[in-house]
Amino acid sequence: MTLTDTQIERYSRQIIVPRVGGRGQERLLAARIMLAGDARDIEAPLAYLVGAGVGAIRVRVAGGQGGFAGRIAAARELNADVSVTVTDEPQGRVDLALLIVGSEAARKVADEIVTCRDVRAWVVARLVAPGKIAVIPGGSTSPPTVDASMLTPVETRTEAADFIAMLAAAEAFKLLAGYAENPSRAIIEFDGYQTRVRVHP
Amino acid sequence: MRDTGPAGSGLMALRLSTGGRSTTEVATERILIVGLGGLGVPVLWALARAGAPPKRLTIVDPDPVELSNLARQVIYRSRDIGAPKVDAAARWLVERFPDINVEPHPIALDASNAARLVAAHDFVIDATDSPAAKFLINDTCIAARTPFVYGGVVGMTGQAMTVIPGQTACIRCVFETPPDDDETRSCREAGIVGPVAGAIGEMQAAEAMRACRSQTPLLSGKILTYDASGPARVRIAAVGPRPGCGCGAWKPESRDARSRREPDSPGN
Numbered sequence: 001m002t003l004t005d006t007q008i009e010r011y012s013r014q015i016i017v018p019r020v021g022g023r024g025q026e027r028l029l030a031a032r033i034m035l036a037g038d039a040r041d042i043e044a045p046l047a048y049l050v051g052a053g054v055g056a057i058r059v060r061v062a063g064g065q066g067g068f069a070g071r072i073a074a075a076r077e078l079n080a081d082v083s084v085t086v087t088d089e090p091q092g093r094v095d096l097a098l099l100i101v102g103s104e105a106a107r108k109v110a111d112e113i114v115t116c117r118d119v120r121a122w123v124v125a126r127l128v129a130p131g132k133i134a135v136i137p138g139g140s141t142s143p144p145t146v147d148a149s150m151l152t153p154v155e156t157r158t159e160a161a162d163f164i165a166m167l168a169a170a171e172a173f174k175l176l177a178g179y180a181e182n183p184s185r186a187i188i189e190f191d192g193y194q195t196r197v198r199v200h201p
Numbered sequence: 202m203r204d205t206g207p208a209g210s211g212l213m214a215l216r217l218s219t220g221g222r223s224t225t226e227v228a229t230e231r232i233l234i235v236g237l238g239g240l241g242v243p244v245l246w247a248l249a250r251a252g253a254p255p256k257r258l259t260i261v262d263p264d265p266v267e268l269s270n271l272a273r274q275v276i277y278r279s280r281d282i283g284a285p286k287v288d289a290a291a292r293w294l295v296e297r298f299p300d301i302n303v304e305p306h307p308i309a310l311d312a313s314n315a316a317r318l319v320a321a322h323d324f325v326i327d328a329t330d331s332p333a334a335k336f337l338i339n340d341t342c343i344a345a346r347t348p349f350v351y352g353g354v355v356g357m358t359g360q361a362m363t364v365i366p367g368q369t370a371c372i373r374c375v376f377e378t379p380p381d382d383d384e385t386r387s388c389r390e391a392g393i394v395g396p397v398a399g400a401i402g403e404m405q406a407a408e409a410m411r412a413c414r415s416q417t418p419l420l421s422g423k424i425l426t427y428d429a430s431g432p433a434r435v436r437i438a439a440v441g442p443r444p445g446c447g448c449g450a451w452k453p454e455s456r457d458a459r460s461r462r463e464p465d466s467p468g469n
Contacts, residue, residue, distance in 0.1 A: 016390075
């Protein structure tokens with residue numbers, strides 16, 4: 001895929017970020033991802049991934065698509081380079097699944113998706129104090145294997161839920177753009193004051 | 202004449218606690234957002250979708266929407282290119298959140314208008330991308346005793362800090378003076394990634410909402426740093442007032458002053 005002049009201008013501010021570059025932008029535009037979670041939790045990450053030019057995004061809204069159609073239409077209008085579709089089915093092959101787990105309904109959807117084998121990388125955000133993000137570049141390992149608590153029942157949401165969801169979107173962006181040469185599996189825990197990062201070799 | 206708010210208003214409490222105006226002079230939940238770029242857009246969106254959004258938002262930015270904004274300033278559309286950002290943002294806000302009262306100003310905040318604009322609001326959000334603007338907001342808010350939240354983002358890093366005038370460290374306590382132009386890298390030169398700016402904007406909006414809800418902002422007297430160049434690293438560190446700074450926050454007995462730390466240079 002070769003970037004057009006319009007695409008180079010559109011994505012110029014992220015293209016010039018070291019280790020993103022034009023190749024990173026090409027990877028983003030070629031990427032296919034699944035985004036799942038509650039409507040309130042996925043709307044902003046969806047907009048930012050659409051804006052960044054993530055090529056194909058399949059959206060699964062926990063609790064059903066009702067009421068989210070307008071947000072999908074807005075996301076499509078944001079960037080013609082990107083395809084946004086909604087689904088209630090387990091996905092086909094995707095480069096990355098970004099799962100935002102902020103409720104029991106979202107957890108159940110995530111629990112179903114993590115059984116899929118056609119996922120090359122995972123980013124899972126758990127919006128319960130302490131907030132957690134699992135970053136798993138290799139699709140052969142499912143998130144609960146890396147941290148058994150990722151998909152345990154959801155109780156009280158953390159006050160920093162929106163912040164953590166956006167951190168997870170940034171981690172997804174980096175994996176899709178090939179930002180790190182050899183990204184590690186990591187669990188990022190945010191206690192409201194600082195993150196602790198556990199890297200799994 | 203200003204609206205007057207309930208006695209329990211969080212912003213009122215903040216103002217009064219800083220030795221500010223009398224209760225009859227203080228309106229509730231009037232928030233000024235300076236800058237509607239990579240930071241201002243997520244701030245605006247987060248405030249608008251908050252469960253109890255502020256009653257009035259004033260947005261200030263002199264720039265038009267450009268194609269290169271669309272990748273991260275996700276409320277703008279291709280059809281907005283060339284239009285003032287504040288007008289495009291106000292249209293978006295009216296369509297999505299019709300109950301919010303928004304006042305757009307297609308101007309730059311500068312020495313000629315800063316005092317008037319700040320005085321008309323109860324909380325200020327610094328979403329600018331220039332050190333000079335950040336110091337202007339700091340100095341104006343300190344003079345007006347109006348709390349504000351600073352934000353900065355460049356490349357894969359960002360910062361945020363809330364200043365309660367007379368009580369907590371200000372931008373000059375931490376950074377002293379604006380850096381020279383050749384010391385700073387702008388987003389135009391160093392790049393910016395949308396979700397990184399989005400995270401800092403979310404945090405700034407949360408600070409404003411805490412103030413609206415009579416809660417002490419999490420980042421008052423503290424600076425949040427976010428480094429996304431590796432696995433996300435976020436740290437919130439205490440920053441005490443600086444002796445000799447004219448902001449009035451430093452007290453000889455201040456425990457904050459004894460524990461003062463020096464963060465890195467400001468993001469912009």
